[in-house]
Amino acid sequence: MTHIPGAEPQSRIDVWWWLVALVAGLVVLLSVLKPDPYWHLILFVRDGMAITVLLTAVSFVFVLLVGMLGGLGRLSKNRAINLVATLYVELVRGVPLLVQLIWWYFAFPVVIKQIGEWINFAPLANYQANAILLAIVGLVFCYGAYMSEIYRAGIQSIPKGQMEAARSLGMSYFQGMRHVVLPQAIRVILPPVGNEFIALLKDSSLVSVVAVADMTRRGREYMATHFNPIEVWTMIALLYLVMTLFSARMVNWIERRTKFER
């Protein structure tokens, strides 16, 4: 058989999966060899882990939507829409996420209550803060601004002729966006979008300061009764790593599957 250099079919399995396996293996190994405290800790934080995953997944779906609207708004020729979108992006990305989360949890409910009292509307006046809901709002509000810029850049990277061709065939602006420009833009922005997903997963740990019992907060609670910071935070770090490394591989897999030549 003749061998042509460079003509080997690309390996179907992404070799970096071994890193995910390695870290996951380490977690298993520690749990088996030293169930106390590692396995006990995992059992203790697993509900927090579920919250972290849920929070990230739900927030990210909305981030994708808000980002799309924000990105289209930034590109809109309508002055008012453009102004609103630009203000949103510029203001939100200038305030630390931690400060924003604290604002949504502590300040926002008070604002709502005061408005409720002011207009004499009981459902608002008696508003009770829902920590998880407000955490999602905070994450989406902040990450949506970053995502808007990613969408904007992605849409702008698609040659103008694509939209012109769509319009010349009688498609409306939105039909052209939906069927021609966005499908191409989304493939372009997959790497930075994947990046945002992983960043969001990590930043979701900040919600532990606003009464959400995520993995980080559960770790702190465990440490508070067992006084073993090295073991607790090493294991929590490893658990985050398993999730982020796994996500990175998934993003890579999607990228490879949706690739097309320009």
Next chain:
Amino acid sequence: MTTTPIIQIENVHKRFGRVHALRGVSLDVRKGEVFVIVGPSGSGKSTLLRCINRLEEYNSGRITVDGICLDDAQNINIVRQEIGMVFQSFNLFAHLPVLDNLMLAQRVVRKRNKQEAKDTALSLLEKVGIPEKAQAYPSQLSGGQQQRVAIARAMAMNPHIMLFDEPTSALDPEMIKEVLDVMLALAREGMTMVVVSHEMGFARAAANRIIFMDEGQILEEAPPGQLFANPKHERTKAFLSKVLQV
């Protein structure tokens, strides 16, 4: 060919900032006519073509297509459905195979069902001579093949008018012929065509009239034989002597 004008352009002006790209252009294109626009680059010929389906909005004047004035066209998309356009850079949808390139607007705009759209697409691919490329992506085709797909894509909407914006300018010499052959076949079928091109061979073979544009104005208008044989303007003579030599 009838004498009814299907495109009427009256005193159209277009400015891009300080640049006055079209300075009072008027012309009529009759139904079934092949109308060729030539002129040096920057003369406004592409701008004029793009005004006809309002990819470019003109500042003053009036353009009427199929009896609908573009100024008060409630829905420009309706007008555009009847006007096919072929671009210099092909502009095939890069993320879709050839067949889907031909089917998309049929499905989305014309609301045809899948089978109908597919049948139309396949018969048009047959017509432009590349039925075997139905599943290929645009990037896998040569320039000439891409441009033939682009023509088929526009034809799939059953337009009354076809606009060609320098359709062969981005092609290698050996691919130009395959595209011109498709355009010639279209012309013979009686399609109304407005063509911006420097292919004098095509103009000679297919055009009913040629206009020569310079600096945003029409300098001369004549049947091709007449324009080539004895151009009236010095500017036209100078231009043609350069183009025809090659």
